[in-house]
Amino acid sequence: MMLASSVVLAQSNAAEGVMQAQLEKKGIHDNWLSYNGDYTGRRFTSLTQITPQNVGQMRAQWVFHSRNAGVLEVTPVVVNGVMYVTGSNDAYAIYASTGQVIWHHSRQITEGLVDDASGHINRGVAVLGNRLYMETDNAHLVCLDARSGNLLWDVAYATGNRNYGATSAPLVVKDKVIVGTSGGDDGVRGFVAAFNAETGKEEWRFWTIPAPGEFGSSSWPGDLYMHGGGTTWMPGTFDPELNTIYWGTSNPSPDFEGTVRPGDDLYTNCVLAIDPDTGKLKWYFQFTPHDLADYDAVETPVLVDSVYEGKPRKLILQANRNGFVYVLDRTNGKFLSARQFSLKQNWAKGIDENGRPILTGLIPDEKGARICPGYAGATNWFSPTYSEATRLFYFMSLDDCNVYSAKVEKFEEGREYYSTGVKHPQDEVKQKVLIAYNPVTNHFEWRNAQVGEGHSFAGVMSTASGLVLFGNDANSFEAVDGATGKSLWHFNMGQPPHASPMSYAVDGKQYFAIAAGSDIFAFALP
DSSP: BOOOHHHHHHHHTTTTTTTTHHHHOSSBBBOOTTTTTTTTOEEEEOSSSSSSSTTOOOOOEEEEEEETTTSOOOOOEETTTTTEEEEEEEEEEEEEETOOEEEOOOOOOTTOOOOGGTOOOOOEEEBBTTTTEEOOSEEEEEETTTTTTOOEEEEEOOOOOOBBBBBOOOOOEEEEEEOOOTTTTTBBEEEEEETTTTOOEEEEESSSSOOOTTTTHHHHHSGGGOOOOOOOOSSOOEEEETTTEEEEEOOOOSOOOOOTTTTOOOOTTEEEOOTTOOEEEEEEEEEETTSSOOOOOOSEEEEEEEEEEEEEEEEEEEEEESSSSOOEEETTEEEEEEEEEOSOOOOOOEEEEEEEEEEEOOOOOSSOOOEESSSSSSSOOSOOOETTTTEEEEEEEEEOOEEOOOOOOOOOOSOOOOEEEEEEETTOOEEEEEEETTTTTTTTEEEEOOOOOOOOOOOOETTTSEEEEEEEEEEEEEEETTTTOEEEEEEOOOOOOOSEEEEEETTEEEEEEEEEEEEEEEEOOO
């Protein structure tokens, strides 16, 4: 559906489209062109209109309500004053300065999905030229005309097991649209796949669970490789100079019962370095070998160029769900450092010189084992940020524990494949904490403890003016001083945020936007 009065303006704003050269630029200005803003995953805007000195004057400008979504987890994309958002299988184009709808592409949700996919979560679009790309709850890649919302093509990319789903935003690299899948807890075989941006034709597919006879297949006896997990349910990042995409993979399946999948369980719980032209693996790093606690490694692999140990290096920073923050060399995957950030930690004593965890021996069983971090992880999919202004890495942490139980179960299509589950102890208190980490010194600069019940799933972004903005654990959008963590401003949205913020400008005016509940909120100075 397009509002007639908006047709000409929408077509005019989108006429030039988004070219690959724009996507490759470092630094985010007026436009926020992809899920993370740019290829680095830093979520750092160069806009400086809103500062620590004037952020206290920031006010809500408009609210957009998505009628079809339960909980929005989308990060908006903004191109030339037009914002694109998704809710479930629907896409909207709205004016980024007013929240007025330009067009709405509607698609029915899919019945009979399993686990995460049954929540019909969608985290946003990718854009190239005048085309928008989005994944659907049942793992279709859809191409829309950005000027009208009209469907151009629709490709089903995960078939053969109805436990597949998709919850991510795609990533556009050159002439390809790169996607992943959800279902790592449900007995599917993970992959990263690339499709021709013009035609929708599949160009390559990298399977994250090796087939019989391939390197790493010893962990997957019989046909277990077909149900091994390792899904790729969040978008990766891209280094054009190295011509490499970096993509995180989820936990193995079954989740908690590991005797059926001996060894390290490659390529689960990894960051993968992949050639975007061919789909060939360049290197991998596994954060949690033989994972028994659901410590997905899909958290954003943030790309930072910095002087490290006295010389310039190309780094990857990742705050991992297992409770450690890692620094890797992204040219070769070499492990450089790790530091425990989770205050509740009992599954590992530390990380050795090769980057492997030193285990404590806790194993889920039929009686149940208390393991920390818990099932939700010490952090999760919501975004971190790296600030060029402060040279610090910021991310949200959760201190919590769960009792894990396990027993051998058979895979059954249409059901989850946890083998068996977790419980939250009644006396266990959750605590959300915003953390500032210095990757060069390997120290934490500050911690901002949140007031709440640990239920928010909101990310973080930073600005060239020195601000850090995030959804806090008390239903508010908040801004703090990036150097000190001091709170400077907040706005109560009245509902828990489950998304990551972004920033853009229209006609010289800077805005911030974040989703909470089923609404998008936009903020700016008066």
